[in-house]
Amino acid sequence: MTLKNEVNSLKEELIVALQTPPLPYYWESGRSTFRIGDRHPNRRNFGLFDVLLVVDGELHIGENGTEWTLGIGDALLLLPEGEHYSFRPCEQKTTFYWVHFEHVDWHQSPLIEESEVVNPLSPFDKPKLIRIPKKSTLLSPQLAFDLMQQLLELPVGDAFWEKQQLLFRFLAMLENGISDIAKTPASRLAEKVAVFIQQHYQEEITNETLSSALHFHPSYIVRCMKMKYGVTPVQYLLQFRIERAKQLLVSTEWSIDRIAAEVGFQYAPYFSTCFKRGVGISPLQFRKKYLN
Incomplete structure (x- = not known):
């Protein structure tokens, strides 16, 4: 594959780039189980990022007109603004983890955008971006499931640093998951x-x-x-x-x-x-x- 073809093959992949500092801030997380016919709640301008990670079954989620069917090990990052909705009820029992976090400086873009930007000064001066794939399939989903379970086992309203660290580990897991796409x-x-x-x-x-x-x-x-x-x-x-x-x-x-x-x-x-x-x-x- 030529370099041009490698670039073109990435055009449709999306990332959400979080500028740091500051770092993402953990709010809450949970584990939900939907029965057949249940739907994910519809929201508008939720104000927080919402990551969904499917453990079992299928979840049918839309955002601002784009729709995804998430299966086991699939993760989807929903944006804090716009509309999130269910475009189809669950057709089987479905279990998923969710985590809400806040970040104030972000943008969504094609995955390839970061490698097309030419910094006029120095690559070492470039501010750090946490680059989370919009939708991804984890290669080792059980590791993410275990991490999410650790979050749930921490006391509500306490263990601030432990929760922040687990969020960072989870986001790092998602970011590393784009390496097979981005690292041509x-x-x-x-x-x-x-x-x-x-x-x-x-x-x-x-x-x-x-x-x-x-x-x-x-x-x-x-x-x-x-x-x-x-x-x-x-x-x-x-x-x-x-x-x-x-x-x-x-x-x-x-x-x-x-x-x-x-x-x-x-x-x-x-x-x-x-x-x-x-x-x-x-x-x-x-x-x-x-x-x-």
Whole structure:
């Protein structure tokens, strides 16, 4: 499959991206069992995210005109605004877990959108997104069922931190579930390139170096990195070196010359030029912002 085909194949998949900070906030959870003929309640502008996780049977849920039939191990994330409704009563006994949480900064988008965005500054400056698939089928649903049961066994109105931690673990499970969709061969290769660069950033790295180490054509490596991170491998290397230099500037008393050499620059003046171009101030000015 070509890179273009990989991108096009993801266009119809949806994610809900939660900007952090802040982190999602747990409200409540439960386990419901519907008999034949029962329906999920209809709601409008509920105000909270509602995750449904089917344990047994089938649940027929719609949101803003889109409808899903959820089976065992299927999870659906309903949005805090709009209309949620049942478009068909249960045709068999159906059991599902639900969890409500709050988050104030989010958007829904095609899954591929995040890999198409080109950050003009640095992939390391990009705010963290928790990317939850709109609808997913868990590969190991029993792990999610056990986690939801742990939530239910905690006392109502107490165990705040335990509930928050279990919510984060559940959302991480859902987010990891999109890896088989989002991590196309091109995305996986880009991640391997990033790991290689981070492990060898002190060395001289070129596109030919990466091609030899990872056994892919240099132009394909460049295309994959630009799709995943919005930068070429060389730009990624430079920006990673700058990020590492920032850490050393505020955590050590090393000279600028030593830090430049430590992060892979042969010449300190060139390091200072690159640092100022990327950060907006010189290394010395950056250090003075944080150290007395």
